[in-house]
Amino acid sequence: MSRRAGSSPNSSPGSGSSPNGPPGTGGAPGRPSKGERTRARILDSAAELFSRSGFNAVSLRDIAAHAGLTHAGLLHHFPGKESLLVEVLGRRDRTDAESVFPGIVRPGTPEPGPDERLRRLIALVARNSATPGLVALYTKLSAEATDPGHPAHHYFKERYRILREEVTVLVAALQAEAGPPVAGDPAVTARQLLALMDGLQTQWLLEPDAVPMEELVRDFLHRAGLVPEGGAGKGGVSG
Numbered sequence: 682m683s684r685r686a687g688s689s690p691n692s693s694p695g696s697g698s699s700p701n702g703p704p705g706t707g708g709a710p711g712r713p714s715k716g717e718r719t720r721a722r723i724l725d726s727a728a729e730l731f732s733r734s735g736f737n738a739v740s741l742r743d744i745a746a747h748a749g750l751t752h753a754g755l756l757h758h759f760p761g762k763e764s765l766l767v768e769v770l771g772r773r774d775r776t777d778a779e780s781v782f783p784g785i786v787r788p789g790t791p792e793p794g795p796d797e798r799l800r801r802l803i804a805l806v807a808r809n810s811a812t813p814g815l816v817a818l819y820t821k822l823s824a825e826a827t828d829p830g831h832p833a834h835h836y837f838k839e840r841y842r843i844l845r846e847e848v849t850v851l852v853a854a855l856q857a858e859a860g861p862p863v864a865g866d867p868a869v870t871a872r873q874l875l876a877l878m879d880g881l882q883t884q885w886l887l888e889p890d891a892v893p894m895e896e897l898v899r900d901f902l903h904r905a906g907l908v909p910e911g912g913a914g915k916g917g918v919s920g
């Protein structure tokens with residue numbers, strides 16, 4: 682499996698944190714410091730405003746006011762809007778990667794079997810159905826970032842490259858373990874799955890009741906012969 686953690690979006694220069702989160706500043710283990718709590722509040726505010734209005738329409742002063750800080754207070758934690766954006770994106774992606782592809786975040790970490798990783802990927806789709814703000818954030822910013830001049834262009838380009846690599850490896854393992862083994866190019870199936878998940882998010886934001894994302898992803902996996910044991914593929918859509 683390809684593990685190029687150094688090129689991961691989560692380790693992008695200027696993110697203001699290590700791949701595992703903001704640097705510690707003392708205090709009891711497991712108890713965030715005042716500075717860490719302030720950073721988290723800034724990131725929460727930035728995520729909410731970016732998801733509502735997009736990156737370009739939001740200023741650092743807007744984010745500071747939303748977080749209950751002065752402009753100078755925000756700059757103490759983040760040197761600019763670009764670094765703040767990368768950290769907002771990276772915080773969510775680190776959490777997801779640790780669940781499905783832990784080796785990206787922590788190289789050398791043992792990974793669950795392919796069936797379990799697929800279950801966790803489906804669980805992320807289910808979680809997205811309960812977090813419209815985060816779905817809107819990624820949908821809006823990934824569209825904006827198709828502009829090569831956008832500060833998140835490199836982030837999203839690398840994010841999708843890594844996702845294609847990791848999901849291709851996962852699909853290949855699932856195909857090999859299927860009985861009988863499933864034919865087909867795993868790279869093609871991986872690209873189709875990622876495109877389906879992204880496209881469903883856009884449709885779901887427009888009309889949530891008409892687009893059951895988890896059910897439709899399960900149906901695709903079933904048709905591709907990738908349904909894991911234990912019912913993770915249950916609930917496919919007929920037609």
